[in-house]
Amino acid sequence: MTIRRQYSLPNCTLVLEGLSDNPPTAGGQMDARPLMTILVNAECYFSGTEQPLRGGRDFFESLVRSVSRYAQEFLSQVHHPKIPGDKPELVQLQKLRDKNLHRLTLLATADTLPANSGVGMASSSYSGMPQGIPVQLDLTTVQLFDLVEAIDQFLADRRTLPDLKVSLEPVPKRYRKADEPIAKRAAPAALGVTGLALSAIAFFLMPVPRAPKPSTLQPNASKTASPSPGVSPSPTSTAKPTPPSAAELEKLLASNPEITDPTQLRFLQRRLYKKIDSNWKNRGQLDQTLQYRVSLGKDGSIIGYQPIESTPADAAKETPLLDLLYLPATGSIPNNEPLAQFRVVFNRKGILQISPWNGLSGKPSLGPKITDSELISRLEKQLYQQLRENWTTSPSFPKSLVYRVAVTEEGVIADYEEKNQPASDYVDQTPLEKLIKPEASGMGTKDTVPQKSLAQFRVVFKPSGVLEVSPY
């Protein structure tokens, strides 16, 4: 027997006809309000319109979904996206802004007939509406509200199609439309474009660089007479603010002093190695060995790089260099900033090699040293204590890890260096990275060389769990 449910509002009446697939209760007694689980026919009447909107389950589901979504859009003025991949809704709503009306469109195509057509007789036609022609109704806000309310009353009625639910959830941030006027939003972009143009003009007005002095640039580089074969320095590319082009870099190298102090170069080299090594992710995936001439600022930031030795110009994206490149906020590198240059080789097998471009002009030191032997032996005990307490993981490395560790006179670890390969492979099993505080010795953002005296120790972590600390 057919169950009929009606939800009446002044401007809109929703009539649902359906069946229950639950058998009548055992005693044969009729349920006063039997559960409707199958929808046969849904009709939606609006005041002032003679023909109702009518359809089966597909029509009704679409009506419920679309109307609920549109109501939320109407309240917040934020567009609610349709769930992607769904077929177009049978019922669609659209705002007619100038007339303060809401246009409801019912698509009536052949494939939109009710899916559960086996159930009823009236289910497969939108009566009174010729197939293929969409029906449109323009609703006032009050009529829209009555439709929403009829649907909400249906949704609240758990005795009618309880499987049909609608969740009221706010849409995520990415769907928010900007509520500021366009002019205001465009201002920063316009400023940016102007700034770019201005800096381009400024670059254009800069004097043409003098030819590099061979003595400062490459005193003993015999292998590469021309610093960058394959890359032709083009003067026009100087207008680009980021990153420095080959020509710009050339100019910088010519005008800026070069760092030649072996100690400073050594510290910069280690810092660069650590930086690139920890950021090189796709090791062993290179088709060929890539080589670069990399220029570093005094603080260790990568100012620029050039591919050398027939390394393709676009191969840098295979390396971490592009990500690590320092982009100066002002758009240009200060003219007097001293630069250090290194040859960086990304081996096809995943091995990283870094060497000073012009070699070292002397023996590098480890910075100022602590010489007081009493202090050194006290620091030695202190360092052992500190490492012992912080080495809490049980060792799972095959060979001894050997490090040079430098501490300040307060006993703070300011620097360390791996002295064998396992030491660099298993450094995260030691507490060194956790304990190191380069700034304690004055090494930090500005200087790469320790400013304070340090005591140097040789530290060995053994697979057996034994820790050894001895003067270096």
Place this chain on the structure above:
Amino acid sequence: MPTNSPQAQTRPLILDSLADPLISERGCPPRTRQQIDLILLAIEALELGGSEAMLFAAKELELENIIKNRVALWRMRSSNPLRRSYTRRPLELEEAKALVVIASHLARRMTVLIRQLLLAYQQLNDKQVPLENHFRLSEYLERFRAHFRSRMNPRRAKVAAYSSDEKLNDLAISLLSQLLFCTGTSGMQRFWASLFDGEVA
């Protein structure tokens, strides 16, 4: 009846009907605070003594733990960034819920009036008759404009955008429609969810 659990006293059950949105920041986003205050402003324009009614409703709905007095209510509403008295005070979710519950409660009591005004607006618009010809509607619009202008900070760009009577009338009508939706079966939940559209993660 004395209750053993102090929680029951501080957390009114009615607030549970509104779900916590997934917002990252503490308290409500600016647009939420703005919309709540504006909807309350529309209620004040509809009904003389609207703020009294809000305090009374807080008592009726057992929300006086959250909205203790006039000053507390004013301070919550001053979290609307458009206000002259904007205080940068956060609006807690709990407080926002309480205000939405009160707004919906008051809107429901004024359902008939809200419907009449919106129907009148539609008719006047269709016939191209000036809105001033409808006494009750023009009274609402006039009061809304006066409230808005006296309380919102004209130096804010968003407030300056409502400088003309016409723009303010549009805002007042839009808020009136939102109030109509608040009167519905799930109106309170719909309005609450809409306050966080485009704000959740």
